[in-house]
Amino acid sequence: MGTYESFIQNKRAVMPPSGFHVDRDKLHSSLFDFQRDLVRWALLRGRAAIFAGTGLGKTRMQIEWAMNVHRITGGDVLLLAPLAVASQTIREGAELGYEIHMCRSQDDVKPGLNITNYEMLHHFEPVLFEGVVLDESSILKSFTGKIRTELIESFAFTPYRLACTATPAPNDFMEIGNHAEFLGVMSRTEMLSMFFVHDGGETQKWRLKGHAEDAFWRWVASWGVVLEKPSDLGYPDDGYILPPLNIYDHVIEVEGEPAKTLSQRQRARKETVAERVAACAEIVNATDKPFLVWCDLNVESEMLAAAIPDAVEVKGSDKPSHKEKAMLDFAAGKIRVLVTKPSIAGFGMNWQHCADMAFVGLSDSFEQVFQAIRRCYRFGQRQPVNVHMITSSREGVVAENIKRKEDDFRKMVSEMIKYTKDITSESIRSTEREVAEYVPKQPIIIPSWLRSERFAS
Template identity: 25%
Template sequence: MASRGRSQSSPNGARSRNRNGRPREAEGIIPVLARAVREVEAGVQRRRASPSVRAKFQTVALLAREERTRVKTDTALNEAQRAEQLKRLDGIGTILAKTAALDTSLLSLLAEDAEVSDASRELKREMLVKAGVEVPDEPEPPAEQDPAPVASSRKVVPQSVVSRTLANPFLAPQFDTVERRAPQTRRLASWELIGPLLSSFERASSGAVACMDLPEPTSVAVPDGLALMRHQAELVAAAAEGHRTFLLADEPGLGKTAQALLAAQAADAYPLLVVVPNVVKSNWAREAQMWTPKHKATVIQGDGDTIDGFADIVIVNYEVLDRHVGWLGDLGFRGMVLDEAHFIKNKSSQRSQHVLQLSERIRTRTVRPLLMALTGTPLINDIEDFRAIWQYLGWIDEKKPSAELLHALEDTGLTPVDPGFFPAARSRVIDMGVVRRRKVDVAADIPARRIADLRVELDDEAGRSIRAAEREVVSRLVARYEQALEARASGTVADGIDHDLVRRIAAGEREGSTKTEENVFAMMRRIGQAKAALAADYTAQLAHSVGKVVFFAKHVDVMDVAEETFAQRGIRYSSIRGNQTPSVRQRNIDAFVEDPDVSVVVCSLSAAGVGVNLQVASDMVLAELSWTDAEQTQAIDRVHRIGQDEPVTAWRIIASRTIETKIVELIDSKAGLAARALDGSDDEVVQSADVQLETLVAMLTDALTS
């Protein structure tokens, strides 16, 4: 970015000139930002942020961030000058934070991956020009029908892939045409339909299970020693009969990996691309060898130098997709499987953009490819989590349903103003390929599970320190609330509390908490550390009485304490962590599963929460809380899955008289979303809510009512 000092120059040394041809006296970017941020503050104080105020808020945040980076690295500045400019930028940042606390919807614009609007881009150019910065002309945008590929810092093409492309002419794109009935959109032409389609799942009525009609299962050839359950064979039969898009949302533990591999075999969808989290790459290769041994699988590691370019199944993890997205899009895949598909719920993230780019490329090059999205928890916080998955499958694009879905909606004869539209629309989306089965319905031989909360008292110095820190946070929140209450011009008060103001104060605390002595994140980590020895002690007792036990934690230091405790007790254990190589990870899993003397496996929630089969145990300990019910459920389903023959108990270790008790209630309250949207449950749908924010809201509300 061009330097933004008092005298700005163009790259060729010529100074920027005004319209009369005289040199412009550039004032620098900081004064421009200072005026703009005051305008934003005034606009939000008068009313909620208008689109123009939001654009200016985002622009100021972007330019302030860029200017801070420039100031820190500008060798032309001495330390005093640098400190002065950083101080002025801190003042701008403080006003931004206070403004966001008044209207919390602005917080989303501060995210690193927030989409920058056209208005913000144009305003950014205007502010740079006003500051005296030479701004290069914007490049012409690409044509709408030819979207630009997602940028990547480093692209590679493995040599074996080059060899395969040259040696296999049958991998050329299928540019055949297929007869498609053009949708008659007279009735729905002027309607915005994506919102109503999503809303139709929120409005699901009791008993409306989200599963397409599946054919009667036929005999599926599987290797000796393996067998499919009926629900698995049904999906394979659907692929064999020609269905090609599936949102496979079976509850965790019902064998989605086997279904996907056998569906690809039934559809002859080779070569097949499989995109997975890093921790399950090796597991997918093992499952492919087990279920479809005639189709070789290869795993991309790093730059892909060791892959077999002639394999039928190519497995890649999200984390390295950026460097391989180019050649993957050109290889000629006939099918694509997305494991843990909820990983792409944030459409603006680079991960999601790469996945969507690949699926679009496959659809344009292949007639009716097999596209499968696998996730036992497709909804984490909000019904909007469906949007990216539907787009990956080709059911919708950015603005409208696909031609096939639109035609199905037209056939209903209804519009969103008709009472019957929402159940009819939901049914049409399900027919596109939503497949959801629950354990209780299809695997009656899987025993029940329960979550048991084990409350512990933190009566030592650590416990007293944690409670003191909580009181400090509450006092800070109350003080800010009272100050804001005195200054506010108007507001709605219920039961003596301005609840809108409470949420703004809580949002401000959350966003600014990194600068405070204590915050909700740090307290949760301290609580985990304080509970670690107690949780490990209880796990040791379980191991002595019931046999094998799974121990889950979020933080490495909690895992370290647990392993030290087990070693002192003479209890053999293995460990699954995120920093392990695939071979070490698999060796540790095998040790727990196969060695009767290994009583405990210590697992990271992030590294072992998906793609691991630990059903040899029926008891597990959750030493630390997740921030979502979905993460907790994924962990429990490492044990509660097909093949389990004992009742499963998950022991949640909860610190009494701490914020953990509130967080447990909030997490449990959010469990109803997927149940209602997918399973037709009557559980109340909890709208998207940030658990950290809701925790602070609860703390402040409790303090004000006590």
Template identity: 25%
Template sequence: MATRGRRQSGSTGAGSRNQRRGRAAGNEGIIPVLARAVREVEAGVQRGRATQSNRTKFQTVALLAREERTRIKTDASMSEPQRAEQLKRLDGIGTILAKTAALDTSLLSLLAEDAAVSDAAKDLKRDMLAAAGMEAPEEPEEPVEEDPTPAPVSRQVVPQSVISRRLADPFLAPQFETVERRTPPPRRLAGWELIGPLLSSFERAASGAPACMDLPEPIDVPVPEGMELMRHQAELVAAAADGHRTFLLADEPGLGKTAQSLLAAQAANAYPLLVVVPNVVKANWAREANIWTPRHAATVIHGDGDTIDGFADIVIVNYEVLDRHVGWLGDLGFRGMVLDEAHFIKNKSSQRSQHVLQLSERIRARTPRPLLMALTGTPLINDIEDFRAIWQYLGWIDEKKPRPELMHALEETGLTPLDPGFFPAARSRVIDMGIVRRRKVDVAADIPARRIADLRVELDDEAGRSIRAAEAELVRRLVSRYERAIEARDERTDGIDHDLVRRIAASEREDSSKSEENVFTMMRRIGQAKASLAADYTAQLAHSVGKVVFFAKHVDVMDVAEQTFEQRGLRYSSIRGNQTPSARQKSIDAFVNDPDVSVVVCSLSAAGVGVNLQVASDMVLAELSWTDAEQTQAIDRVHRIGQDEPVTAWRIVASRTIDTKIVELIDSKAGLAARALDGSDEEIADSADLQLETLVALLTDALTPA
């Protein structure tokens, strides 16, 4: 009995020690550190929008929680009860993250697998690991994201004509002077994180004021015979003539940004001039340069550049081949650089963005006050963060802070981000750096109005039934995941848990590659099913109103349309991504100049920019875009200077499918540029990924009682 008693007593003591060790272990490691941090973020967001420091902390917690989850699942030394307990604690942190993101949906972008991790987040990650008594692993070298363009060529080339130019003019050697004007060191704002507040100022401080710097009165710009500048174009050229050297020229598409930039370069004598453009508009830029500045020879780089004129004043290169020419381009001695469709560089981790930023940095380092211009009618595609790479290209900011000129302007306000008046003052100072934004309604009132008309079609054939069945299966899958999550809870939830809905949608999107039916595949199938209906309607329009532009995303939809036009006896031309520049221009000329060519069939990616098709006033959007910006770019091929009739874009929408949801979401996101650049009071729509929002809408509708 005594022995048994001692054993029982020993067992009780061991249990107490185990409990104490369990409590101690619960306060060790990374999880308690994450729990404290996520509560701090939640409290901060509940008091208002997330500050930059809270955004950094939010992303760092998410990264470390993800890594800790992976470690726990693969730790063979842990028992199943221990593993379950740790995962449950991580789930609690994940729930707080989701609730916090629901309060400020701009945080959702930080949860994406491909979200850029800032230096501040990396530093905080190391600090948190140190606080947890863990050693931070060495950071792997970040992979360079490939562009969705033809595979880049890594080899560098130097065309022979460029070598000849260097030999002919030895004075092209670098001049390594300090070219940024001296400004007093920062005082009041030293130590402040300012990039976040500057970006935020374009969301929070519009107040009805347009985002356009003060421009001087137009000057008498010499233009070739038969050409004429509009007042708004001459104003920008006057600013360049007055000495302004950086411009974010964000005029609405169709207001002649190409002519403005070419004449601004002439006014600033910014030769040689480098022009970086999408491949599809290289030939158009050469043509425009020959029209507007015929005394300055332009050359276009194709492939390895064997055919270029090394002595030309204007060198035009496309993003896709920039990698093989970035070396000699940086050494040539350019005094100006124009970036067309500048939103192409919004992803700073992409190769194209890195090359562009490298070139602009080298030009600024070699040339006193070069002319730098960023041209885009849609500078904001999804998020206010899209500004960041463009501002860096222009030399307004670097990776972490404003450059001296902008910093000095901010210091002159006498304000810090804690002061109520900082945001409107900061927005004004950034605009003064060179943002120029004019709307058609303000400067080209003679351009007729445009409208988007939705044409609903029924998919009653076998393809339509199959699409609706696939959509129903997707909804069932989403509802099933939601219900299982609800059942796993200890407490009942009244109504719809919208935080959980978003988490389920995000998980579905992440798993979409494993599923035969997802949002992407269904949208493509819907496009295919609509193809013949859209082509039929286009043929009817052509017979009644004349020339019509047909836009589609996928080649097979374009193929169906062209077959339909052939059957209807309609002549058409085609603009596709695999055309040579000469074939592309031939197709454009045929549609514009030949009265018998009734329709031009266009790829959204190949003809969405740099094409003037205002000979038509009706267009058909056979497939939906994933962004309002892409849709707008397509419409503005027709709705631009030179158009003298009202423009109608007929958007083909498949009834009783997710097409209808996506239309609503696209339209809801259209206010982004309006608020940030045009001073509109319209709320900026959620910048989260449109595919995610589509899944959220599907699941929410399914859970809503009829």
């Protein structure tokens, strides 16, 4: 064990701080204690990740972080966000008294804080920014490898970097590796070779080396913090207790045997669209409350919009301006029913005004379903949230699988927090200034023309 720990130390597995110290009392007074301490910690790290549960105020924390980077350096900061989330961030910045400029290209950049959508990155010159923030950074997994690589390479020399996203699945080591690589801590390849062994023939199957588990999470805690609620780091949970989440499983009986394979399930979805849409429309049309309807297929989206009189449809082929307006209008209460896909609107939006949603066809991605539910079921929600999962008898127990994966996710997150909370709690609550340790390894040879005559001999 000692030898392995020595190996880890030699590899500099714990990232030293590279940022600056800010008194917590000088951070915005509207931030809760745990938020101020997290911002202060992230500024001290210089390059950090905040993995925090939905509704914990990641937007406010990243805005305050960015503003302090601007104040200290005098340089510009770029925030990257999903579509429609950028406008939401600008409004939240205004509540803090900060101006954030919406930009479509480098020509639009003004001194201070600037924000754009991920899709617009190629219109910017990343080297001109002192700081960068990735909002909803886990959506990098949804992008192509090309964009992920572009982000990592574009900001490789940016002094201050912050990535904010919801708590990752603890066994999604590639997501953790993506963040480490973006922050310049370590490449994914290095991370895998140092802490993991390849598990079988599948390229995605990696498991932690038995003796490396503590070292791995200690390494993660040196640049990232994980929390689902404030008490995970020793703060009170006042105002952060969520109301009940009610999941209703509607299984429509249709002819045919239950699907056993993925292709059979996809065929069953296509062949039972009419029945599922009718069941959803009946539920949504029976109320005048705000309603969010998630679908998986284009034909579902079209039929739902036709069957629900006051529904507005947002689909992938729509212009970005329409998508953004519809999502913001739904948030403002101007639209009662929004019909869309988790892949389009499942990240970043705050829709606590809505407490009712339906899934008409479930994605096979647990993360997409989980994130979609969290648009409404997040801290700040005052009402019990009702989720209607509408499937056909041919699709099998899809909703049950989602619930099982949710339970597994919760157990794994608890394990992840258990490993990191003591380390991160101590680091975040500490009031001492940390300084990056410098360990000289090579003597300096001073050229003769720099030596004074007194030392020349």
